[in-house]
Amino acid sequence: MALDILYFAWVRERMGVAQERVEPAAEVTTVAMLVDWLAARDADSGEALADRARLRAAVDQAFVGMDASIVGAREVALFPPVTGG
Amino acid sequence: MALDILYFAWVRERMGVAQERVEPAAEVTTVAMLVDWLAARDADSGEALADRARLRAAVDQAFVGMDASIVGAREVALFPPVTGG
Amino acid sequence: MIRIHVGREAIDLTVEMMLAEGAAGTGAVATFTGLVRPDDGVATLELEHYPGATEAALRRVAEDAAARWSLGAATIVHRVGPMAPGERIVFVAASAPHRAAALEACAYLIDRLKTDAPFWKRETRDGEARWVEARDGDAAAAARWEA
């Protein structure tokens, strides 16, 4: 199933794109598994997503932990800790 | 020695004056004694200053307690608890 | 920068914010504005004060805050005389590099002002004027800053 991935801040810069559409395998069911799957595609993605401790995520625009489910999700965002205000 | 007494808010209204100059006896050395002395002058002053629990004072423009000295003071103010802001 | 002003004219927030924001090193400005509540049945509010002593008391409060939180600016502007529902009675502002200092100092300024500055409110409701009573909570709010 197609999933839109959004990247923000330095994650976007390192990935080289702001957004992409992917079709991960059915056994990829959590955010953490999705990050592993994205990182395993090629060396550049692997490097961009290497710093897992500083990655945060949102599923369908709601902030979630890395163990959150992505089953049925349409949009997943990956980004560093927020620094607004 | 001449002393200026200032009244504010309902103390002023009850006293009927905003300010007066008095010359209390030398043994009147604290704010509390001054209030007693002022109140003893006539029935109207006595009534105006009757509610001692709700009287506050400043000596030479500094907030003080009722037992504060007035020796050498030039200005004493009597007023209700403040309600600004 | 300490700014103290007591006057009969309306409080101009644009000017006050410009001064508070312009202080050296400011990254955070916290403000408090007190208004005559428009739906409280009050027709007019009249503020009396103790000229001279008021400004000195406000300056002491602002200087204490500026020293305690290393503020770039501390502002207290208070109106006196008659005012109508919806009008501003008081404006305080604290400017600091970071938000915690600005927020705490702002609360301190208004809490201390409520107990330490010689202002008295008289409100007119249904044609009858009465002096507003001090609230017990005000002394408690001011006391929490003593440490």
Add this chain to the structure above:
Amino acid sequence: MIRIHVGREAIDLTVEMMLAEGAAGTGAVATFTGLVRPDDGVATLELEHYPGATEAALRRVAEDAAARWSLGAATIVHRVGPMAPGERIVFVAASAPHRAAALEACAYLIDRLKTDAPFWKRETRDGEARWVEARDGDAAAAARWEA
């Protein structure tokens, strides 16, 4: 009244204060303004955000505050895009009948915004751009409101 706005234009305090003060029953308005510190060596600050998700997150924060403190108004206005030293990044306001609610809600709004809204700052110093790191203190400040 909940007011949420995210935009590239400068924040107009006159308009924002008018809205916050005009809410029903308002006797107290507390505000916080965050600025690009002018003396910090930063030439420009750029704010990136997550469109859609940002507004939803801010609305949740404002609605939580409005319910918790029975606010007449809760405002969050945040700028995005490039901005210069001295310019406003964020403005929050809480309007309530009395000051304690307004002051606490204002601190809550900015503390929660710092951790719950998807904004990212990139600053340029000496010609070099870098992403600002999150501060540990922000999570602690937000956590103190959980009870």
